[in-house]
Amino acid sequence: MSKEIVHTTSAATPLGAYPHARKVGNLLFLSGIGPRSAKDNSIPGLELDAEGHIVKYDIEAECHSVFANVKAVLEASGSSWDKIVDVTVFLTNMKKDFPIYNKIYAxxxxxxxxxxxxxxxxxxxxxxxxxxxxxxxID
Incomplete structure (x- = not known):
């Protein structure tokens, strides 16, 4: 059974010693993917104060960016958006962000x-x- 490791420059660089994805048989497992830009590691819509605390963020911009990163990893791995079978989503503010995220997710x-x-x-x-x-x- 093939266990191919996948790295791509089309999505943000992983923050640790892990790949963007790993192929096992006909399944593709993506590591946690966030909205950081592949170009410069920036986070769309994020504003930090001098101490690095979040002043404001844009969940809509982050949603579109994270979905673009997922798509880039899928395509670099030989898969595609329509072949996604399972998604686990981590939100840091369910009450505030869920309605916007859920609309964009749809x-x-x-x-x-x-x-x-x-x-x-x-x-x-x-x-x-x-x-x-x-x-x-992966077919």
């Missing part, structure tokens, strides 16, 4: 009908508000 996933779990967590490794963990197939 724009991207209505025809895919992947299984989904959405959980709130206290924080993520960088000052982002959303991260996705995805499983897809």
């Amino acid at each position: 724009e991207y996933f209505t025809s895919v009908q992947a299984c989904r779990t959405t959980v709130e967590i206290k924080s993520l490794p960088t000052p982002i508000a959303i991260e996705l963990k995805v499983i897809a197939t």
Whole structure:
């Protein structure tokens, strides 16, 4: 059974010793993917104060960016958006962000009908508000 490691320059560089994705048989497991830009590691819509605390963020911009990063990793891995079968979504502010995220999610996933779990967590490794963990197939 093939266990190919996938790295791509089309999505933000991983923050640790892990790949963007790993192929196991006909399944593709993506590492947690956030909205950081592949070009410069910036986070769309984020404003920090002098101490590095979040002043404001734009969940809509982060959603579009994280979905673009997921798409880039899928394509670099030989898969595609329509082959997503399972998504785990991590939000740092469920009450505030869920309605906007859920609306944008529907724009991207209505025809895919992947299984989904959405959980709130206290924080993520960088000052982002959303991260996705995805499983897809490879034909």
